[in-house]
Amino acid sequence: MRDRSDPRSPRVAWLPTAAALFFSYFAAALLLMHALRPDYTIVDHMISDYAVGAFGPIMTSAFLSISLGCLALATGLLRTGPKSWLGRAGAGLLIVAFLGLIVTAAFPTDLETAPSTRTGDIHTISFLVNIVSIMLSSICLSLSYAFDPRWKRHRVAALALASVLLLAFVAQYLTLHRGAPYGITNRVFVAVLMVWLLSNSLWLKGAASDTLTRPA
Incomplete structure (x- = not known):
């Protein structure tokens, strides 16, 4: 019987699919909240505002879903991702x-x-922790892909996405004050983040599939 912790185990190979499903639910729930709460204008409302007031539990479930997605992705990367310290650090930051x-x-x-x-x-502090850890994770992972033969084909796309995510982060930071369109930059950052998370989930699925078919 194959060890469940073995990267070739189907249970481990299913992790990227789980991550993608969790991230997809987050994106769908967030889009739904825009329709349910048109009174929260996108210019001056962060996505976190959707957790306050009517339909708040939907946004709360979306945050829980993306958190579980990060855990599934991190676990999969620790099993099948780059074995360098950069890869491990990127997964740890997730x-x-x-x-x-x-x-x-x-x-x-x-x-x-x-x-x-x-x-x-407390929410604000957690927001800062999340955004910094994800930014650092994107940098660590994109750099680690360049030095791993199994992941090297993704290095250009990973670096490009990490760069765009960094620019979106800077835009978000520069608009975090009253009167600025911080709601728009917040959504731009989240959109780029979802592309980054889903892309890494798909890359991990490919790596897990390759490992699964490789002779033990």
Whole structure:
């Protein structure tokens, strides 16, 4: 019987599919929230605002879904991804994001017009942890792909996506003040992030399939 921790195990090979499904649910739920809450204009409302008020549980479930996606992707990368310290660090940082996103889901944000609360402050801290850990993960993973024969074919796309994600992060950071279109830059960052997460899930699925068919 094959060890479940073996990269060739079907249970391990299923991880990238699980990650892609979790990420897809997040994207679908977020799009649904735009239709359900048209009063939250995209210019001056972050996506976290959808967890406040009517239909808030849908957005909370979306945060939980993307957190589980990060865990599945990280676990798959630790099993089948690059074995270098950069690859391990990139996967480890996704686990940090997994934990941070659980906190994000558990502690809703404060709306801009509402008084500041401890719950909102915790949400803000988790947001910063998530965004920094994901940015660092994208850099570590894209660099690690260049030095692993199984992942080398993805290095250009990975570096390109990491670069675009970095630019989106800078745009988000520069607009984090009242009067700026921070809602738009927030959605741009999230859109690029979803492309990055789903791309890595698909690359991991290919790597897992190659490993699964390789003789033990």
